[in-house]
């Protein structure tokens with residue numbers, strides 16, 4: 001078909017072809033997954049707080065299904081805007097200490113929709129080079145200029161802000177925690193720069209929501225920056241264990257998005273059962289602080305154990321722990337060997353990460369025990385030795 005087969009062959013040859021694997025859940029064991037006949041320790045899920053199978057969430061969804069049915073039937077602008085949507089958005093705004101919140105179908109649509117609604121041709125978006133693909137796609141679709149700054153390089157961001165200081169609309173956008181590296185954006189400096197240059201600031205809290213802050217509000221609020229962040233975006237697909245996304249900010253922002261965000265306007269509302277599940281998850285995220293504590297303690301332990309074993313796992317204090325393997329083939333072989341040893345952990349390759357930094361992206365959950373993680377480190381270490389990854393990594 002128009003040369004697609006040939007291009008796929010090339011992808012396969014350089015170990016870059018993606019293939020969809022089937023992974024089933026294990027009832028009552030959120031830290032595990034099933035592949036074929038085998039039960040594997042799941043070190044590749046974003047179910048950080050271990051809520052994806054929580055009985056209270058499942059019960060809320062089941063009850064809603066019985067009462068409200070399967071689908072919303074139309075977009076929120078038509079007849080899909082159920083009372084539960086409005087209640088959820090009020091609860092989200094209260095949780096985030098902001099005026100208003102707006103639910104989106106998922107994080108990809110939220111990022112694409114918000115950026116497309118706020119900027120257009122002639123405007124400029126300043127975006128960290130490691131920002132999520134949905135942010136990049138949002139910028140491309142908006143037709144605004146993409147001013148990409150080097151990862152966490154505040155001098156570079158300043159230089160670009162200076163260069164574009166006369167533009168009509170300027171938007172700085174960053175992940176709070178970077179999805180493939182697990183490090184944090186320098187939100188304090190970014191907030192200072194946004195004020196100095198009169199830009200808007202958008203923060204994607206997909207990997208920090210539920211994890212930081214006393215009630216899991218995320219990094220901006222933990223740092224006391226909620227009023228400097230004009231657009232706070234978060235997802236329900238990770239710490240919440242469900243699906244969907246939200247944006248918080250001023251009531252002007254949400255009013256604007258209701259009128260301009262195309263993924264919201266031209267797509268069917270989420271099924272009511274999802275809204276019921278998300279609302280229950282929001283209660284649990286806020287009240288069950290022990291999940292955050294357990295997750296962060298386990299993550300620190302796992303990261304330091306891998307580091308002591310001699311792996312290059314970067315720095316950070318979050319449940320995303322990247323083990324840099326280098327080339328694509330080694331990362332793939334590492335992932336296959338882990339599976340043989342009873343661990344599901346995906347190899348992440350370009351273009352998701354820069355060339356030469358293919359990796360295993362471990363992500364932990366409050367559902368994992370120290371015993372499981374200790375055993376996993378032993379197995380990871382022996383695979384690292386076999387594949388020569390330990391020898392080649394930076395042990396400084």
Ligand code: PMP
Pocket residue numbers: 106107108109111132134175179204206207235236237244245
């Ligand atoms: N932002 C970031 C930083 C993400 O990692 C992801 C998904 N992995 C998204 C947005 C998209 O969220 P969703 O999966 O809800 O579409």
